[in-house]
Amino acid sequence: MSRTNTVDGLSAETSALVIKGRRARRVRRPGQRSTSFVLAPLSFIAVAVVLFALFFVWPGALGLWYSFTDYTGVGTPDFIGAENYVELAQDPDFYVVLGRTLLYTVLSVPLHFVAALGIAVLLTSTAAKGKAPARIIFFLPWLISPIVAGVIWKWLFGENFGMVNFLIELAGGTGLRWETDPTLALVLILIVSTWGGTAFNMLLFIAAIRNIPRSYLEAAQLDGAGGWQRFTRIVLPLLRPTSFMVVLLTTIGSMKEFAMVQALNGGGPGTSNMFIVQYIYRTGFERADVGYASAASMVLMVILIVIAIIQMRFDKRNDLA
Structure with missing residues (x-):
């Protein structure tokens, strides 16, 4: 019998495809992997590990x-044990700036949260118009450096040359002491930090709101629930993971606030609004006491x-409850 190029009575073309498919489905031996499949993820991981070790661990x-x-x-540092920590524990200035930083954090976190969530709800509403340009406008502050933002707002709220006081006086009022009044200076810091930090949290909330199934809201609406009830009973509970992330990141960011405050009023007037990172900066670079500043940063x-x-x-x- 002569050999043919057919398989089980199939035509020559079909048989060729079947044979090619069988060859393509050959299984590799156990443990055999592609070199590129192994090296590619290892390369990415290695880069991340090196950068983390270089800029964080070291x-x-x-x-x-x-x-x-x-x-x-x-010069060469000399080991002195825990003397810096003992001195830090007895330093009243450290407790003052720490308390002021905590106060700023307590005031800043709710403002960031409410502003970001409110804007996110408005930008995801079906009744809102012009949402695309609004997203760009609200996101622009995030692209501005904190130092530049501090300088811009310092010009706007300057006591003698600021636009805000100029408009107040133009309307017949008296200009406010944004730079020399500690309370107004803190209010200004809160305004600027909320303006600059809302954009990122807004994006987190927008992504989370879009992931909420519309069927939940439509079912609640059919049951007679109003807009506020749907928001408090459905939207807010489903936003809890995102809300936790926003609160955590805002808390850490507020505790480390430095660049914007330094450019805005330098922690003034005087040291009335100096936060803990500014205290560390002044101790380490202005007083040239790097060891003591390092102890404060560790705390x-x-x-x-x-x-x-x-x-x-x-x-x-x-979550467990």
Whole structure:
């Protein structure tokens, strides 16, 4: 019998396709992997690990070492044990700036949360018009450097040359002391920080609101629930994971606020609005006491870790409940 190019009576073309498919479905031996499949993810992971170690682990370890020394920024640091931490525990100025930072955080987090959530709800509403340009306008502050934002708002709220006081006086009022009154200076810091930090949180809330099934809201509307009831009974509970993330990130960001305040009023008037990061900056660079400033930064790191753990435990307990 002569050999043919057919398989089970199939035509020559069909047989060729079947044979080609069989060859393509050959299974590799166990443990055999493509070199590129292994090297590609390892390369990406290696880059991330190197960058993390270079810009986070190494500076953190160096700061921890400096906190146990009398390093001044030049020369060789000498080990002095826990003297910096003992001095820090007895420093009343440290407690003052820490308390002021906590006060600012307590005031700043709700403002950021309400502003971001309110704008996100408006931009996802079916009744809103011009949502595309509105998103761009609200996101622009996030693209501006905190230092530039501080300078811009300083010009706007300057006591002698600011546009806000000019408009107030033009309307027959008296210009406000935005730079020399501690309370007004803190209010201005809250306004600027909320203006600059709302955009990112707004995007988080917009993404979360869009992921809520429309069927839930439509069913509640058919049952007679109003807009406020649908928001409080359906939208807010489903936004809880995003809300937790916004609160956590805003808390950490507020505790570390520096660049914008430094450009806006330098923590003034005087030191009435100096936060803990400015205290660390002035101690380390203006007083040339890097060891003491490193100890303060380590304490701040511990405080932030404790705050994050407490918030995570609280969120986990709510999930279990």
